[in-house]
Amino acid sequence: MRNIWTICRKELGSYFVSPIAYLLLTMFALIFGFFFWNILGFFVNEGMEMMMRGESAPMNLNEQIIRPLLSNVSVIGLFFIPMITMRLFAEEKRTGTIELLATSPIRDIEIILGKWFAALILYACLILFTALNFGFLFLYGKPDWKPLLVAYLGLLLQGGLLLAIGTFISTLTRNQIIAGAATFGVCLLLWVIEWVTGFESSTWATVLAYFSVITHFDSFARGVIDSKDLVFYLTGIFLGLFATARSMESLRWRS
Amino acid sequence: MIAVKELTKRYARTTAVDRISFSVEKGQIVGFLGPNGAGKTTTMRVLTCFLPPSSGTATVAGFDVLEQPREVKRRIGYLPETPPLYPEMATREYLRFVGKLKGLAGADLEKRVQYVCERCFIADVKDKLLGKLSKGYRQRVGLAQAIIHNPDVLILDEPTAGLDPKQINETRDLIKSLAGDHTIVLSTHILPEVEQICEQVIIINKGKLVATDSVRNLQARTRGVESLLVEVAGRDGALLHESVQQRLERVPGVAHVLCKNPNDHRLVFEVQSEKGQLSRGDLARAVVEAGWDLNELRAASMSLEEVFLELTGSEAPQEAPSAIPEVQA
Numbered sequence: 001m002r003n004i005w006t007i008c009r010k011e012l013g014s015y016f017v018s019p020i021a022y023l024l025l026t027m028f029a030l031i032f033g034f035f036f037w038n039i040l041g042f043f044v045n046e047g048m049e050m051m052m053r054g055e056s057a058p059m060n061l062n063e064q065i066i067r068p069l070l071s072n073v074s075v076i077g078l079f080f081i082p083m084i085t086m087r088l089f090a091e092e093k094r095t096g097t098i099e100l101l102a103t104s105p106i107r108d109i110e111i112i113l114g115k116w117f118a119a120l121i122l123y124a125c126l127i128l129f130t131a132l133n134f135g136f137l138f139l140y141g142k143p144d145w146k147p148l149l150v151a152y153l154g155l156l157l158q159g160g161l162l163l164a165i166g167t168f169i170s171t172l173t174r175n176q177i178i179a180g181a182a183t184f185g186v187c188l189l190l191w192v193i194e195w196v197t198g199f200e201s202s203t204w205a206t207v208l209a210y211f212s213v214i215t216h217f218d219s220f221a222r223g224v225i226d227s228k229d230l231v232f233y234l235t236g237i238f239l240g241l242f243a244t245a246r247s248m249e250s251l252r253w254r255s
Numbered sequence: 256m257i258a259v260k261e262l263t264k265r266y267a268r269t270t271a272v273d274r275i276s277f278s279v280e281k282g283q284i285v286g287f288l289g290p291n292g293a294g295k296t297t298t299m300r301v302l303t304c305f306l307p308p309s310s311g312t313a314t315v316a317g318f319d320v321l322e323q324p325r326e327v328k329r330r331i332g333y334l335p336e337t338p339p340l341y342p343e344m345a346t347r348e349y350l351r352f353v354g355k356l357k358g359l360a361g362a363d364l365e366k367r368v369q370y371v372c373e374r375c376f377i378a379d380v381k382d383k384l385l386g387k388l389s390k391g392y393r394q395r396v397g398l399a400q401a402i403i404h405n406p407d408v409l410i411l412d413e414p415t416a417g418l419d420p421k422q423i424n425e426t427r428d429l430i431k432s433l434a435g436d437h438t439i440v441l442s443t444h445i446l447p448e449v450e451q452i453c454e455q456v457i458i459i460n461k462g463k464l465v466a467t468d469s470v471r472n473l474q475a476r477t478r479g480v481e482s483l484l485v486e487v488a489g490r491d492g493a494l495l496h497e498s499v500q501q502r503l504e505r506v507p508g509v510a511h512v513l514c515k516n517p518n519d520h521r522l523v524f525e526v527q528s529e530k531g532q533l534s535r536g537d538l539a540r541a542v543v544e545a546g547w548d549l550n551e552l553r554a555a556s557m558s559l560e561e562v563f564l565e566l567t568g569s570e571a572p573q574e575a576p577s578a579i580p581e582v583q584a
Contacts, residue, residue: 013344
């Protein structure tokens with residue numbers, strides 16, 4: 001446990017000492033800010049129009065702003081994840097510092113978990129930026145905070161899964177660009193793969209769609225913790241980290 | 256302290272290390288010598304549990320590298336060929352990190368960080384970023400991280416590679432000063448380095464063990480003979496080297512006299528004899544009594560370079576015997 005924390009602290013240090021973390025945070029805040037402004041403007045316009053028409057359809061901050069925005073965040077996060085994970089192992093392999101870690105009296109799994117936690121913490125910092133914008137909703141309106149918390153949990157789980165995949169891919173190469181590009185490709189594919197259900201309804205299509213990380217987020221975005229989605233994310237994280245451990249072990253036998 | 260038996264390491268297509276066996280006693284400094292690609296780094300990586308052996312066994316302090324890697328890692332300090340530094344970390348922060356990895360904590364950790372900083376002369380760059388350090392400092396920080404947990408065994412892969420001559424000397428002195436407390440294995444392809452630092456040499460070539468012996472024995476071993484270098488000068492200038500050679504050959508105990516550089520106006524001879532058969536006094540007297548000046552008389556020890564080239568099957572350059580000691584003097 002102590003070793004995991006040691007590695008995690010070191011990784012967080014390299015994220016926050018170098019410009020990586022600040023660059024990602026800035027970009028994320030900008031992009032999310034734009035989405036927020038966009039959807040809020042739309043919401044306000046709609047409200048005004050309804051008032052002018054004299055209608056009084058119920059308007060709901062959770063349903064009309066928070067939920068679609070969080071779905072957007074889950075997609076934006078997809079683009080940021082490769083940038084977080086690509087350096088984790090590829091950089092250590094390139095500079096040779098992996099030899100230091102591998103010849104220290106710590107377990108491979110401690111190294112992997114430490115790195116993954118650090119990546120997860122940086123990702124959590126990213127999505128916490130959204131709380132700043134949502135804060136304004138709480139200031140001027142009365143949205144329900146419980147579904148928001150559930151959605152954050154969902155984002156963390158989805159991020160955790162993609163980060164585990166990214167960590168695994170990072171162990172396969174010593175080139176950060178390759179690691180980043182491959183992770184990006186896999187993330188993108190895991191997002192769009194559910195589109196097959198649009199034109200196919202065979203069992204295969206259903207199975208493929210099941211692997212889409214985005215569909216499993218829907219229930220969380222609605223504020224529902226569905227055990228089958230929870231299980232999907234947790235097993236995904238486990239498999240990703242397990243594959244990373246295997247890959248690290250095979251590194252020794254191969255190289 | 257270290258015992259390697261029939262160790263083999265195969266990669267996909269090549270055999271990097273082929274059935275080598277050796278052992279290292281506690282407190283020794285051992286030089287691991289071989290041309291590039293001989294398998295030095297591979298052997299060291301097996302000893303540090305970075306790579307598993309394909310067959311054979313290696314034990315460090317009684318622990319097998321495959322069975323109890325964590326016990327081995329606890330007792331080993333390792334400096335890879337490129338020091339494993341994180342450029343974005345400051346020296347002290349880095350040493351603390353490595354210390355924690357090796358299982359140190361609290362006041363103990365702070366004490367060790369302080370100690371290695373002084374020991375490796377890096378106290379003045381404690382707060383500098385590693386990425387900004389010069390090559391010599393990087394190497395010293397690398398050594399500092401290797402000894403931070405006071406390991407029984409130190410494994411240093413080419414610790415002086417890429418340093419300038421002054422830094423090389425500093426690093427060598429540092430390594431020598433560490434010898435008392437640690438068993439040290441260092442690899443190099445620079446021969447004078449081994450002669451200067453090590454007590455024991457292990458020579459490998461193309462993955463095979465060529466020789467393992469003490470530096471002294473190795474030098475003596477390739478020739479059962481002792482040789483002396485003699486420089487003679489004539490009083491009046493003109494002196495034929497043939498006549499000197501004939502005179503030297505008549506000295507009792509001399510087996511063979513070689514003229515080193517007949518084209519030069521200096522007259523230098525290598526006088527070979529069986530060990531203990533020739534008295535230097537006799538030789539000196541012979542020269543002086545013939546009316547010549549004796550400008551120099553010294554032992555021509557065979558440099559390890561020749562031993563090395565001979566054992567690894569390359570031709571030694573002819574001038575090497577006289578050239579190497581002169582460079583060192």
